[in-house]
Amino acid sequence: MTANGASNALRVGAERRDLAVIAGMVAPGSRVLDVGCGDGALLELLAREKRVDGRGVELSQQGVNQCVAKGLSVIQGDADADLADYPDDGFDYVILSQTLQATRRPREVMLHMLRIGRRAIVSFPNFGHWRVRAELLLLGRMPVTSNLAHRWHDTPNIHLCTIRDFVELVESIGARIERAAALDRSGAPIRVNAPWWVWNLMGEQAVFLLERSRPDRGG
Amino acid sequence: MSSATETVDRLAETAPPNGKTAVFPVDRPLATDGGRFIAPLTIAYETYGALDAARSNAILLCHALTGDQYAASTHPVTGKPGWWDALVGPGKPFDTDRYFLICSNVVGGCMGTTGPASVNPATGKPYGLDFPVVTIRDMVRAQAMLIDHLGIDSLFCVAGGSMGGMQVLQWAASYPERVFSAMPIATAAKHSAQNIAFHEVGRQAVMADPDWRAGRYLEQGVRPEKGLAVARMSAHITYLSEAALQRKFGRKLQDRSAPTFSFDADFQVENYLRHQGLAFVERFDANSYLFVTRACDYFDLAADYDGSLAGAFRGTKTRFCVVAFDSDWLYPTSDSRAIVHALNASGASVSFVEIESDKGHDAFLLHEPMFFATTRGFLRAAAQARGIGDETAEARA
Numbered sequence: 001m002t003a004n005g006a007s008n009a010l011r012v013g014a015e016r017r018d019l020a021v022i023a024g025m026v027a028p029g030s031r032v033l034d035v036g037c038g039d040g041a042l043l044e045l046l047a048r049e050k051r052v053d054g055r056g057v058e059l060s061q062q063g064v065n066q067c068v069a070k071g072l073s074v075i076q077g078d079a080d081a082d083l084a085d086y087p088d089d090g091f092d093y094v095i096l097s098q099t100l101q102a103t104r105r106p107r108e109v110m111l112h113m114l115r116i117g118r119r120a121i122v123s124f125p126n127f128g129h130w131r132v133r134a135e136l137l138l139l140g141r142m143p144v145t146s147n148l149a150h151r152w153h154d155t156p157n158i159h160l161c162t163i164r165d166f167v168e169l170v171e172s173i174g175a176r177i178e179r180a181a182a183l184d185r186s187g188a189p190i191r192v193n194a195p196w197w198v199w200n201l202m203g204e205q206a207v208f209l210l211e212r213s214r215p216d217r218g219g
Numbered sequence: 220m221s222s223a224t225e226t227v228d229r230l231a232e233t234a235p236p237n238g239k240t241a242v243f244p245v246d247r248p249l250a251t252d253g254g255r256f257i258a259p260l261t262i263a264y265e266t267y268g269a270l271d272a273a274r275s276n277a278i279l280l281c282h283a284l285t286g287d288q289y290a291a292s293t294h295p296v297t298g299k300p301g302w303w304d305a306l307v308g309p310g311k312p313f314d315t316d317r318y319f320l321i322c323s324n325v326v327g328g329c330m331g332t333t334g335p336a337s338v339n340p341a342t343g344k345p346y347g348l349d350f351p352v353v354t355i356r357d358m359v360r361a362q363a364m365l366i367d368h369l370g371i372d373s374l375f376c377v378a379g380g381s382m383g384g385m386q387v388l389q390w391a392a393s394y395p396e397r398v399f400s401a402m403p404i405a406t407a408a409k410h411s412a413q414n415i416a417f418h419e420v421g422r423q424a425v426m427a428d429p430d431w432r433a434g435r436y437l438e439q440g441v442r443p444e445k446g447l448a449v450a451r452m453s454a455h456i457t458y459l460s461e462a463a464l465q466r467k468f469g470r471k472l473q474d475r476s477a478p479t480f481s482f483d484a485d486f487q488v489e490n491y492l493r494h495q496g497l498a499f500v501e502r503f504d505a506n507s508y509l510f511v512t513r514a515c516d517y518f519d520l521a522a523d524y525d526g527s528l529a530g531a532f533r534g535t536k537t538r539f540c541v542v543a544f545d546s547d548w549l550y551p552t553s554d555s556r557a558i559v560h561a562l563n564a565s566g567a568s569v570s571f572v573e574i575e576s577d578k579g580h581d582a583f584l585l586h587e588p589m590f591f592a593t594t595r596g597f598l599r600a601a602a603q604a605r606g607i608g609d610e611t612a613e614a615r616a
Contacts, residue, residue: 055568055569061572061573061574061575064570064571064572064573065572065574065589065592065593067570068540068570068572068593068596068597069592069593069595069596069597070596070600071596071597071599071600071601071603072570072600073538073568073569073570074570074571075541075559075563075569075570075571076571076572076573077559077571085560085563085564086563086564087563087564087566090566
């Protein structure tokens with residue numbers, strides 16, 4: 001078993017600015033499944049600030065051990081293989097923070113998330129950010145940034161996407177975007193009424209709160 | 220080694236001289252899965268720490284196949300420290316300053332609890348093979364009788380490894396409201412064909428010994444020591460890993476510089492296994508070995524719930540921490556994962572840790588810092604959820 005877990009993919013050199021934004025999207029007292037929960041920082045934050053009943057899934061043994069030693073309920077597993085074992089509607093929120101790009105089948109993972117939970121929260125590094133674009137355009141090299149610190153040949157991030165790509169995926173699986181935030185380099189949210197193209201250019205990370213589409217919701 | 224007669228006398232005793240026992244008279248029999256009754260029933264047990272005023276801090280430790288109630292106290296026969304001495308004690312993960320620990324010898328065992336070496340009231344002779352074939356569930360039923368006897372309504376935790384882990388799972392399934400938290404360690408929800416196969420080798424070794432005497436050896440003043448030793452030798456290999464054997468012994472020779480071209484124990488690993496076999500027969504009854512291995516073989520928790528393991532845990536409020544060791548090939552990680560999947564499917568609160576260790580199945584009995592940290596963290600969080608620390612603080616104030 002490798003300790004090189006998917007959720008650790010972005011740890012190097014990147015602070016988890018998205019955690020506070022995610023926590024802000026979770027209703028107090030709800031049931032939360034954090035997929036790729038790392039060392040349990042978000043689950044701890046949610047337990048402390050929102051009194052959630054939290055569970056985690058983490059690939060790395062080190063991460064799981066840290067979580068359990070903190071008293072968190074976390075199992076060793078990965079998003080691609082193990083979400084299928086969870087029953088429908090077991091949770092209010094299923095969170096995938098900075099892990100989507102490291103999954104083998106992001107679309108299936110998202111479908112499982114919205115099956116297991118009524119809502120899903122997904123945060124990911126935006127490959128449409130201007131620095132990423134500039135590095136590819138001007139240097140002709142695969143971008144290595146503080147958020148994407150791996151070189152192309154040893155990165156766990158096999159399915160990178162832009163904010164626009166992600167929105168398209170959300171539409172294709174029939175989910176509804178309830179809230180969204182793009183975070184700039186300092187971790188501050190970009191103003192809400194900015195158009196998508198601004199977010200896609202200026203956002204280093206994005207956080208989406210998705211809801212399972214309701215068939216009865218008419219126009 | 221003590222003489223056969225002395226050992227026979229000791230094994231025929233129904234209670235260890237220095238231990239605690241609970242005796243259930245004839246009118247309170249243990250009804251077995253096999254449709255028989257065990258009465259009277261003696262349960263030998265040890266306790267560590269103190270029960271708090273709210274009777275909320277009791278932990279039941281379930282011992283493995285050839286373990287006993289001496290989890291954290293000196294073994295009366297071998298003089299060795301308890302099998303979980305590393306984990307149980309003041310300030311240790313199973314902290315005797317905070318928790319009240321109970322460990323009882325399983326029914327069918329040979330350290331004071333009624334088993335095949337006990338006197339059959341119907342004949343006045345040792346039961347031998349007339350003892351009812353017991354199951355893991357029977358062992359748990361007997362433990363529940365003891366817990367009732369001790370006036371404890373709900374256990375803070377039930378924990379154990381290997382066959383002890385099976386008892387933990389059975390406790391959680393049979394008495395969910397009495398189990399606040401559960402730690403099944405290095406175990407499985409059912410015995411695999413390979414597990415059964417190894418046990419059968421052990422049983423056949425015992426029964427092939429001419430001194431077994433169809434199970435009536437106690438009355439005839441002999442013991443099937445050779446057969447039981449061979450059973451232990453083969454079983455012992457399954458408790459280790461190839462890596463551990465290689466590291467410890469390799470092809471090293473025992474007190475000699477060249478092979479003797481004989482069947483002496485030339486290799487250190489041979490000498491080691493022979494020693495393990497001899498040490499075991501000093502403290503264990505051969506018929507008990509048949510019965511406890513059989514109990515494991517019959518274990519298939521899902522079978523009692525229409526083949527659905529998740530069904531065994533439906534609606535449970537118990538907090539689980541499942542632990543596996545990556546070099547354990549007797550109860551491999553996949554067995555633990557099956558338990559975790561079932562617990563997830565039933566919506567249970569479950570943690571699962573696979574500990575890296577090259578020590579094989581026996582790792583759960585050894586010093587494994589990550590395992591200790593997991594146990595400590597899990598129990599501490601569960602104690603907080605149950606308010607145990609608070610009550611202890613209040614009681615002391």
